[in-house]
Amino acid sequence: MFPGGQPNMQQLLKQAQKMQQDLAKAQEELAQTRVSGTAGGGLVEATVTGSGELVALTIAPAAVDPQDTETLADLVLAAVRDANAAAQKLQADRMGPLTQGLGGMGGGIPGLPF
Template identity: 55%
Template sequence: MPPQPNMQQMLKQVQKMQADMARAQEALKDETVTATVGGGAVSVEVTGEMVLKAITIAPEAVDPEDVEMLSDLVLSAVNEGIRKAQELAASRMEAAAGPLGQSMGGLGIPGF
C-alpha cells in the first residue's frame, strides 16, 4: 500500500504555488513583447496582460493607394503580439506553478 500523502505539507505547497502565481500575474503587467511584420513596416508592443501599449508604423508603409495592405499589416502585427503575450503569460504561470501545478494539471483540476 502506498504511503498516505502528508496533507499539511501538500496544503503548504498549494499555498506557496498560489502566492507564486499571484506574483507572476502581477509581474506580467510590467513585461512586454514586441511583434514586427512586413520587414519592419509595423510593430506592436503588448503587455503580459494582453494590453496593446504601442503601434509603430514606418512612414514608407503608408501608401494612400493601398490602405488595405497597411490594415492587413496592423492586424497581423497585433495578432502576433497577442500570441507572443499569451506564450509569455503561459510560460510565467507554468514556472510559478512548478511541479505541483504540473501534477495537478494531470489530475484535470480546473485552473491548473
C-alpha cells in the same frame, strides 16, 4: 488509501498557498513585461504586455498609402498577432512550470493520487 499513510493536510495547504502566491507573482510580472511583434519588415510594430494587452502601435510613414488602407490594416493585424504570439510564448514559459499538473483535482500536489 494513500501510499505511506494519510497526507499531511497542513503541508498540502501550505503547498497550495505557496503555489497561489507564485502564480500571482508570475501574473504580475507578465503584466509588467512588454513584448513586440512586427510586420512588413518592421513597418508596423505592436507592443503588448506579457498578459496580452496591446499597449503601443508604431506605424512607419512608409507604410501609409491613402490609396491602399487594406494593406496597412493587414500589416497592423499581422504585427498584433506576432506580438500576441510572443506574449503567449512568454506566458507558457513563465506559467507552465507553475501550472503543470493542475488539470485534475489535486493534480501536482504530492500525496494525492490524481
